[in-house]
């Protein structure tokens with residue numbers, strides 16, 4: 001009986017799931033149709049840029065063929081610098097072949113993901129597109145001051161959604177190629193401990209949440225770390241949580257996307273966290289309050305009071321209160337409810353939304369479950385799912401690590 005209910009629940013999920021992602025692009029599968037772009041495509045995947053591209057509504061990808069990639073590869077950039085270089089090749093506007101040849105006044109500056117993620121300084125995240133003589137279109141990073149890379153052909157156009165074009169070679173940019181520190185080398189708990197968040201760091205070290213944090217650093221991680229005064233006052237309640245509840249609470253303080261202070265300020269809205277999975281939202285709202293940025297759960301409003309580190313893809317902020325998710329604390333108010341629903345069951349099968357950009361204005365990515373949720377739910381009773389997931393994540397980090405060295 002119990003089993004049947006579960007099966008019905010799972011099949012409902014499976015039927016509902018495709019609707020959540022049907023409108024997204026898939027740059028990986030678009031480029032897979034063109035084998036001469038396999039290297040470019042490969043690096044979009046390992047730098048996680050493919051996800052950022054797929055999550056954007058309007059985008060132009062300026063791809064370079066395998067021959068054109070060899071110069072870049074010979075520079076042996078770290079995966080992080082590689083991400084910056086490639087993100088300069090992703091324009092956050094739609095440029096099909098037609099539009100490229102009809103640029104107003106013959107020249108235009110296009111913002112890129114490199115610019116949008118806040119890593120680029122000054123104008124270095126912009127690409128200058130200029131209509132050259134003889135029907136040619138030239139491209140150049142704004143910091144290089146050149147436009148001698150040219151448009152070759154259009155690979156795929158879905159008007160005003162995604163355009164994938166070929167350009168003659170990679171855009172030179174000293175800034176994008178500059179060495180980027182490896183955030184994996186940062187010991188985040190000792191950094192926290194040394195800067196007023198020892199209680200939070202100790203809790204993290206004692207929980208499986210630490211693994212989740214570690215696994216997410218490479219792909220982008222923003223941490224909201226409660227200062228000691230706040231966490232000390234919260235300790236009695238924390239100790240009352242189950243092991244799974246503690247893990248969820250700690251994961252609730254991390255967001256699997258790099259978001260600098262300026263990105264948070266301009267990107268207010270509902271945000272998923274490391275604790276988010278198909279069954280539980282575990283989200284909060286980022287909201288400006290004058291010059292401050294606040295994090296609102298339905299129970300508490302915390303304020304960002306400092307920044308411990310800001311090195312893409314890792315940023316750690318300090319906050320003045322512990323974030324209390326309604327999934328763990330709402331029921332505590334009503335004495336009628338037993339302490340049972342402390343998010344234990346969904347937690348046993350960890351399945352996170354890896355890329356929740358989550359601006360309030362956009363199409364509410366917060367509650368769209370992803371494909372694997374149903375399988376993960378099914379596994380939650382025997383604990384098999386989490387092992388497969390962790391092993392996969394581990395293998396991936398080894399793969400990335402071997403590429404970095």
Ligand SMILES: *[C@@H]1O[C@H](CO)[C@@H](O)[C@H](O)[C@H]1NC(C)=O
Nearest residue numbers: 021026027028029030032054
């Ligand atoms: C995109 O397509 C590739 C295969 O071409 C597939 O492996 C991947 O899961 C797809 N990604 C998404 C987000 O659907």
Ligand SMILES: *[C@@H]1O[C@H](CO)[C@@H](O)[C@H](O)[C@H]1NC(C)=O
Nearest residue numbers: 102103104105106107108109
């Ligand atoms: C094009 O040039 C005209 C005249 O110089 C100027 O007024 C207009 O703002 C320009 N348009 C764009 C989009 O730059």
Ligand SMILES: *[C@@H]1O[C@H](CO)[C@@H](O)[C@H](O)[C@H]1NC(C)=O
Nearest residue numbers: 107108109128130145146147
């Ligand atoms: C783009 O570069 C060309 C050549 O360097 C320059 O003439 C043009 O003004 C630049 N366009 C913009 C919008 O900055």
Ligand SMILES: *[C@@H]1O[C@H](CO)[C@@H](O)[C@H](O)[C@H]1NC(C)=O
Nearest residue numbers: 023024057158159160161162
């Ligand atoms: C472009 O994206 C919008 C919004 O996601 C979608 O409604 C529309 O169907 C897409 N257009 C095409 C041609 O796929």
Ligand SMILES: *[C@@H]1O[C@H](CO)[C@@H](O)[C@H](O)[C@H]1NC(C)=O
Nearest residue numbers: 187188189190191193201205
């Ligand atoms: C980070 O530092 C903590 C002490 O704060 C230590 O327990 C932990 O093992 C260190 N982690 C790594 C990966 O070195």
Ligand SMILES: *[C@@H]1O[C@H](CO)[C@@H](O)[C@H](O)[C@H]1NC(C)=O
Nearest residue numbers: 235236237238239240332339
């Ligand atoms: C801890 O749980 C017990 C039993 O449910 C409850 O009586 C007590 O008030 C809780 N303490 C805190 C600090 O929430």
